[in-house]
Amino acid sequence: MTDDPASADPVEPPPAAATPPGRRRRVWRWLGAAGGTLIAVVLMAIGALLWAVHSPYGTAWLLGWAPQLSVVGAKGSLIGNFAAERIDITLPGSGVIRLESPRWVAYKRGMYAFSKMTRWIPTPFSRAALCNA
Numbered sequence: 001m002t003d004d005p006a007s008a009d010p011v012e013p014p015p016a017a018a019t020p021p022g023r024r025r026r027v028w029r030w031l032g033a034a035g036g037t038l039i040a041v042v043l044m045a046i047g048a049l050l051w052a053v054h055s056p057y058g059t060a061w062l063l064g065w066a067p068q069l070s071v072v073g074a075k076g077s078l079i080g081n082f083a084a085e086r087i088d089i090t091l092p093g094s095g096v097i098r099l100e101s102p103r104w105v106a107y108k109r110g111m112y113a114f115s116k117m118t119r120w121i122p123t124p125f126s127r128a129a130l131c132n133a
Helices: 021-054 056-065
Strands: 070-071 087-092 097-107 110-122
Touching: 021 056
Parallel strands: none
Antiparallel strands: 070 087, 087 097, 097 110
16 A cells, blocks of 8 residues: 555546436425325315305305305305395496396206396496386
8 A cells, every 4th residue: 555646546526417316206206296286276176166156055155255246135056046135236436236136047958047127226426327127
């Protein structure tokens, strides 16, 4: 054994690899888990929305979240047989559209809407009134 640096076996650095195979698998696992979670959340949101429009309880909850919409005496589901005593839609700066006793019945081939009266309740700033009796 000599202390001569020239006679020692030169130590070569290991070849630079882009990423080890284990790290690549880990990244794909994280991406797959994130994608699967995103798909699950979207499917749950679609399921909740379908429940809301098909169920009377879900319809009441959904109508409570609608801004500038007031529903009095809602019965039934939005997709199905629905009736209400009154629906008021507030239009910013121009008045209120009031539907008196709106109702619709869902048949097998489609949905048909019926309403007894539609009235526009003007504010002092509106110029026109809508009345369909």
